[in-house]
Amino acid sequence: DFLPRGSGIVTRRPLVLQLINCPTEYAEFLQCKGKKFTDFDEVRQEIEAETDRVTGHNKGISPVPINLRVYSPNVLNLTLVDLPGMTKVPVGDQPADIEHQIRDMLMQFVTKDNCLLLAVSPANSDLANSDTLKIAKEVDPQGLRTIGVITKLDLMDEGTDARDILENKLLPLRRGYIGVVNRSQKDIDGKKDITAALQAERKFFLSHPAYRHLADRMGTAYLQKVLNQLDLYLSVTPASEVQFKAPAGSCI
Numbered sequence: 431d432f433l434p435r436g437s438g439i440v441t442r443r444p445l446v447l448q449l450i451n452c453p454t455e456y457a458e459f460l461q462c463k464g465k466k467f468t469d470f471d472e473v474r475q476e477i478e479a480e481t482d483r484v485t486g487h488n489k490g491i492s493p494v495p496i497n498l499r500v501y502s503p504n505v506l507n508l509t510l511v512d513l514p515g516m517t518k519v520p521v522g523d524q525p526a527d528i529e530h531q532i533r534d535m536l537m538q539f540v541t542k543d544n545c546l547l548l549a550v551s552p553a554n555s556d557l558a559n560s561d562t563l564k565i566a567k568e569v570d571p572q573g574l575r576t577i578g579v580i581t582k583l584d585l586m587d588e589g590t591d592a593r594d595i596l597e598n599k600l601l602p603l604r605r606g607y608i609g610v611v612n613r614s615q616k617d618i619d620g621k622k623d624i625t626a627a628l629q630a631e632r633k634f635f636l637s638h639p640a641y642r643h644l645a646d647r648m649g650t651a652y653l654q655k656v657l658n659q660l661d662l663y664l665s666v667t668p669a670s671e672v673q674f675k676a677p678a679g680s681c682i
Contacts, residue, residue: 432457432470433512434478435618439521442485444495444535445477445512452501460497473498489522493535506658511539516561533565540569546660547575552582553592553609557601573604577656580609583641584634591640596648608656609641609648 434440457467459476467473477496484492491514513536520528540547549566551557566576580592594600596609611631613622628650635645646652 431624432473432477434474434481435615439489439491439514439517439524441512441514442489442491443481444493444514444539446495446497447510447512448497448499449505449508449510450499450501451503451505451507453503455500455502455504457501458499473500486523489524491524491528491531491535493531493538506654508657511545513539536565537569540565543575545575546577546657548579549576549603550579550581552585553580553595554582554586557595563601576603577605577653577660578603578607579653580607581612583609583638584611591638593640593644596641596644605660608653609635609644610650610653611635612650 433445455468457470457473458465459467459480461480462476467476477498480496484494495511514532516529516532516536517524518529520526525531539545547566547570549560549562551560551562557563563578567573570576578595580595583592586592592609596607598606611634613627617627631649632645632651635641635648641648
């Protein structure tokens, strides 16, 4: 809920988000030493303010990360890195080579062997043209670190579906694909909470004729379970057995 969201490019600096399982819930920013945030609306405002402080107010980007720790009884011990989406056409104050700058920024993270890759692609676009999958295959040719995530399944044209993708038949990945249905901007503006969104997502998969046979392997809750299991697996398995190593709290 506290991550900024909106139209256009919203994530303009890498956000290194360290989740720490803890009985109490609060957040800390590296740039605000000693301050504990318990109001997560303020966390979002601080992310936006810190982004603007370095990049300006007109869509500029920067590779300088924002470091945030969230302590909560409702999270796994995991480090997530939220990166800007791929873009090709500069807007606002963005330089003409914005595409190359973002790619260079992504490569700083995705080339690390202890980094799991969530290759996110919208269901209503041609998967064969996915820049995300192209980069994932480039840096992880064996598919050991890549999980495909398909969004916007609820926005596909009537009469179409992503069944072949989710059954891992179209462009197979070693670890397959997981479909998710996120809140719309209207849902967020209307303050639809996460619990209600997860219930709606579950209902979508159970009731959709193309996906109900996959319902137990779809959705945000299942993605969380997979990440938890994979993180634990990477943490305890010798590097020689999986050809790469990942310490506890792997980076995704």
